[in-house]
Amino acid sequence: xxxMTAFHHLVVGLVAGSGVIMGICAILVWLSSYISNLESxxxxxxxxxxxxxxxxxxxxxxxxxxxxxxxxNSGGAIFYNKFLFSGIALGFSASYFVGxxxxxxxxxxxxxxxxxxxISALFALTSIMILGSIGSKITLGESTLDIFPxxxxxxxxxxxxxxxxxLLVIFGLISVVISLRSSTIxxxxxx
Amino acid sequence: xxxxxxxxxxxxxxxxxTSSGVANPGGKGDSxxxxxxxxxxxxxxxLSSTSTAIIDVEISSTAYSSTATEIxxxxxxxxxxxxxxxxxxxxxxxxGNDDHPEDHGWTIIQDPNGGLSNYVEVVSSDNQVTVSxxxxxxxxxxxxxxxxxxxxxxxxxxxNKAFIGETEGITVNIDSIPENYPTLAEGWTSPEERISGDSxxxxxxxxxxxxxxxxxxxxxxxxxxxxxxEMVADQEWEVSLPATLGDTRIEYxxxxxxxxxxxxxxxxxxxTSEPYFDGTSxxxxxxxxxxxxIILGFMVSLQSWFAPRGVKKIIDNTAEVEKSxxxxxxxxxxxxxxxxxxxxxxxxxNPGWLWDPIENEWVADPAVSSGGDE
Numbered sequence: 001x002x003x004m005t006a007f008h009h010l011v012v013g014l015v016a017g018s019g020v021i022m023g024i025c026a027i028l029v030w031l032s033s034y035i036s037n038l039e040s041x042x043x044x045x046x047x048x049x050x051x052x053x054x055x056x057x058x059x060x061x062x063x064x065x066x067x068x069x070x071x072x073n074s075g076g077a078i079f080y081n082k083f084l085f086s087g088i089a090l091g092f093s094a095s096y097f098v099g100x101x102x103x104x105x106x107x108x109x110x111x112x113x114x115x116x117x118x119i120s121a122l123f124a125l126t127s128i129m130i131l132g133s134i135g136s137k138i139t140l141g142e143s144t145l146d147i148f149p150x151x152x153x154x155x156x157x158x159x160x161x162x163x164x165x166x167l168l169v170i171f172g173l174i175s176v177v178i179s180l181r182s183s184t185i186x187x188x189x190x191x
Numbered sequence: 192x193x194x195x196x197x198x199x200x201x202x203x204x205x206x207x208x209t210s211s212g213v214a215n216p217g218g219k220g221d222s223x224x225x226x227x228x229x230x231x232x233x234x235x236x237x238l239s240s241t242s243t244a245i246i247d248v249e250i251s252s253t254a255y256s257s258t259a260t261e262i263x264x265x266x267x268x269x270x271x272x273x274x275x276x277x278x279x280x281x282x283x284x285x286x287g288n289d290d291h292p293e294d295h296g297w298t299i300i301q302d303p304n305g306g307l308s309n310y311v312e313v314v315s316s317d318n319q320v321t322v323s324x325x326x327x328x329x330x331x332x333x334x335x336x337x338x339x340x341x342x343x344x345x346x347x348x349x350x351n352k353a354f355i356g357e358t359e360g361i362t363v364n365i366d367s368i369p370e371n372y373p374t375l376a377e378g379w380t381s382p383e384e385r386i387s388g389d390s391x392x393x394x395x396x397x398x399x400x401x402x403x404x405x406x407x408x409x410x411x412x413x414x415x416x417x418x419x420x421e422m423v424a425d426q427e428w429e430v431s432l433p434a435t436l437g438d439t440r441i442e443y444x445x446x447x448x449x450x451x452x453x454x455x456x457x458x459x460x461x462x463t464s465e466p467y468f469d470g471t472s473x474x475x476x477x478x479x480x481x482x483x484x485i486i487l488g489f490m491v492s493l494q495s496w497f498a499p500r501g502v503k504k505i506i507d508n509t510a511e512v513e514k515s516x517x518x519x520x521x522x523x524x525x526x527x528x529x530x531x532x533x534x535x536x537x538x539x540x541n542p543g544w545l546w547d548p549i550e551n552e553w554v555a556d557p558a559v560s561s562g563g564d565e
Contacts, residue, residue: 098494172483172488
């Protein structure tokens with residue numbers, strides 16, 4: 001499907017762009033607690049990261065769907081890894097978004113929560129970088145991250161049985177619901 | 192008139208399109224083909240030219256019927272295009288149809304690329320290339336001819352021509368096989384490749400063979416090693432060759448013996464393929480969603496864990512609200528009761544009963560324990 005291949009390339013670009021904005025802005029907001037020069041931009045950076053996280057959450061599923069139908073999907077281990085890292089990136093982006101919704105912009109005033117948000121954004125950014133690198137390996141045969149001596153072998157993948165994956169999906173859903181219900185009261189840290 | 196113009200225009204467009212086309216400069220892959228691909232593009236003298244390459248063919252002038260024999264083709268003085276690609280045909284005739292050696296009684300046991308094709312594409316190095324086919328000689332006794340043909344591009348090739356080279360017929364005398372001559376069974380072919388890391392045995396079927404010895408070596412090595420051979424049934428053998436990894440090719444040679452006869456066969460080779468990947472698209476999607484949800488659940492739990500203590504208690508005033516509501520309810524009920532009883536009028540005529548002037552009804556006086564009808 002020619003359209004899906006072109007659309008996939010477009011969406012992947014959007015994932016990379018929004019993911020990088022989310023990651024970099026979140027790290028800068030976190031740093032603003034330690035670097036006084038960044039204090040004045042804190043609100044702007046926080047909002048940029050927040051909006052970018054929403055956009056990332058929208059475009060990652062689109063990238064997964066278009067990747068399914070893309071002509072570059074030959075079904076090997078390297079493509080399997082692409083799907084796995086998409087899931088990881090989506091999980092961390094969603095965690096960042098949920099954290100920001102639950103605690104508001106004041107979360108950056110609480111070091112534990114701020115560290116957690118920064119870790120979510122950093123892991124999402126790393127996953128998106130790995131995703132881009134895998135894509136580059138597929139289309140160009142090499143990637144800029146090849147310079148690392150410890151670069152993992154993406155020609156192999158961890159394949160879990162489909163039924164067990166379905167069980168994990170149910171388990172994941174239950175864990176998300178329980179985690180959210182255990183703290184259903186929406187509160188602001190200012191109160 | 193209009194339809195004629197349209198038809199002529201269509202023909203003209205098609206003719207113009209053909210002149211701008213170039214026939215498969217990247218090759219078409221190994222396959223079974225007749226001479227000049229059955230007289231297609233390269234058979235046209237206006238689209239082809241004679242190659243300057245020198246083709247040397249080595250094959251035993253005599254072969255026993257239905258026994259393995261090797262044909263080695265060395266091509267030198269090649270002038271190829273950028274990619275160095277050369278297509279080599281092994282043919283039983285040069286008619287343009289039914290030219291495959293199998294149409295003339297030969298059986299291909301292995302082609303130079305490990306397959307079973309009479310046409311292979313190879314990349315030349317230093318303007319030369321050497322390849323070999325392993326064949327099972329025809330079962331018919333007599334004289335057989337075999338031909339080699341090549342085609343390739345050229346570095347300076349402004350007319351996009353194909354360069355064709357070919358040999359004259361190479362005569363091979365097929366003699367009757369000596370009685371009890373040990374050789375391979377008809378129809379047996381060498382496996383093309385094994386999965387990386389697979390050390391399973393290879394099955395070989397022979398005829399008239401009392402003992403079988405197999406030697407192996409890695410491609411490019413000169414020193415060979417003896418493999419373990421086990422007879423599993425009559426004329427059926429299992430050979431243990433070491434597992435290979437990556438792009439490695441392993442070569443093996445069989446020596447079949449029967450009494451005084453010993454038949455040393457040509458070297459065969461076997462490639463290594465990537466392990467089979469059993470992941471599916473659905474599985475990848477499910478696993479991806481599972482990872483996303485588990486990460487989200489875990490991070491949300493951590494957020495709850497790290498949320499500052501006591502915030503929930505400050506915000507949650509449900510108990511206080513409920514308490515005040517109960518108190519309000521209780522106080523308003525007692526006020527209503529007082530108003531109601533104060534408006535009731537005592538009656539001398541009906542002791543034990545009180546008159547409600549608003550509702551116009553008698554109400555039993557709670558102060559009198561026995562009232563009413565008595």
